[in-house]
Amino acid sequence: MMSQPLDQEAFSRATPLCPPATYDAIARLLYARTGINLPAGNSSLVVSRLIKHLRLLGLADFDDYLRHISLPENRNDLNVMIxxxxxxxxxxxxxPYHFEIFVEKLLPDLIQRAKGGERIRLWSAGCSTGEEPYSLAATLLHHWPGLVDFDVRILATDISEPALATAQAARYPRERLEAVPQAVRNVMLSETATGDPMVAMPKLLRDLVTVRYLNFVEPWPTRGPFQAIFCRNVAIYMDDRVQLSVWSGLIDLLAPQGLLFIGHSERLPPSQSDRVTLIERTTFRRP
Ligand SMILES: C[S@@+](CC[C@H](N)C(=O)[O-])C[C@H]1O[C@@H](n2cnc3c(N)ncnc32)[C@H](O)[C@@H]1O
Known part of the structure; x- marks a missing residue:
């Protein structure tokens, strides 16, 4: 039988494996920089998420990759990895129930406070590409069109620069709005032509939302207080130690009577749940 000719290109492009020690070192680096805990021994995740970057950098394997991103001058590439x-x-x-709770349990009080001259500050912490803060902004504007006359702002923060760039650009494929209730969706669609496949968030919403870099494991460049904080599906990727510092820092920055919304799979540790009152599903009020 004739042997098959060697496919040189396929051979040279064969996906390198990530040896366990290299995986552990990448996981330690990620944890030190972000507090995110990769599950032990999940090197296939690292390979699938980083292989494109490794190839783009022209590196041969994951040991070379680790050496490269560990060098101080390659900080940008470390950020790409993160x-x-x-x-x-x-x-x-x-x-969606969080937005309903926000409208029922907090908004009337916020309107009174704003009319009394207080500034209203809301925070989407770990906002990713911006869908959370713009959902909040559109909900606010729909239920309180007069808010433009008051000092109301939404801070939207994340660690991922590409995600923040999308949040800042505030343009989304139309089908992504399907889960938004019609009345709130109409607010989002107010500056987009019918049939346009991309929806640009209207200026009023963009003006409400301030997009910023904030890493939970570095000093937080914000003092609050916030009347509501949405920090959902972020802490779940962190270990108990980092979670504790995130929850306690967020509760410190909540205004009295302010609400903290957390993800449906997340729990506050007892030392923090004692500082707030559970008012509805995964929604807590600071006394
Ligand atoms: C799954 S998304 C959640 C987005 C949104 N909150 C939601 O529930 O739909 C988690 C976000 O947390 C961000 N994140 C992870 N580690 C972080 C850290 N140390 N500091 C700030 N944000 C972080 C990630 O970049 C990601 O955008």
Whole structure:
């Protein structure tokens, strides 16, 4: 039988494996920079998320890759690695009950406070590509069109630069708005022509939202207080130690009577749940 000719290109492009020690070192680096805990021994995740970057850099294998991103002068590539390993999944109007609770349990009080001269500050912490803060902005504007006359702002922060760039650009494929209730969706669609496949968030919403870099494991460049904080599906990727510092830092920055919304699979540790009152599903009020 004749042997098959060697496919040189396929041979040279064969995906390198990530040896366990290299995987552990990449996981330690990610944890030190972000607090994110990769599951032990999941090197296939690292390979699938980083192989494109490795090839783009022209590196031969994951040991070379680790050496490269560990050099101080390659900080930008380290950031690319961090973005590739973080989970940015998000949706408009994700966990819709939070927006309903916000409108029922907080908004009337916010309107009174704004009319009394208080500034209103809301925070989408771990906002990914921006669907969460724009869902909040459109909900606010729909229920309180007069807010433009008051000092109201939404801070939207994340660690991922590409995600923040999308949040800042504020343009989304139309089908991503399908889960948004019609009245709120109409607010989002107010500056987009019928049939345009991309929806540009209207200026009023963009003016409400300030997009910024903030890493939970570095000093937080914000002092608050915030009347509501949405920090959903972020802490779940972190270990208990980092989660504790995130939750306690967020509760410190909540205004009295302010609400903290967390992801449906997340739990506050007892030392923090004692500082707030559970008012509805995964929604807590600071006394
Ligand atoms: C799954 S998304 C959640 C997005 C949105 N909150 C939601 O629930 O749809 C998690 C986000 O947390 C961000 N993140 C991860 N580690 C972080 C850190 N140390 N500091 C700030 N944000 C972080 C990720 O970049 C990602 O965009």
């Amino acid at each position: 973005s590739a390993l973080t989970t940015n999944t998000t949706r408009f109007y994700r966990e």
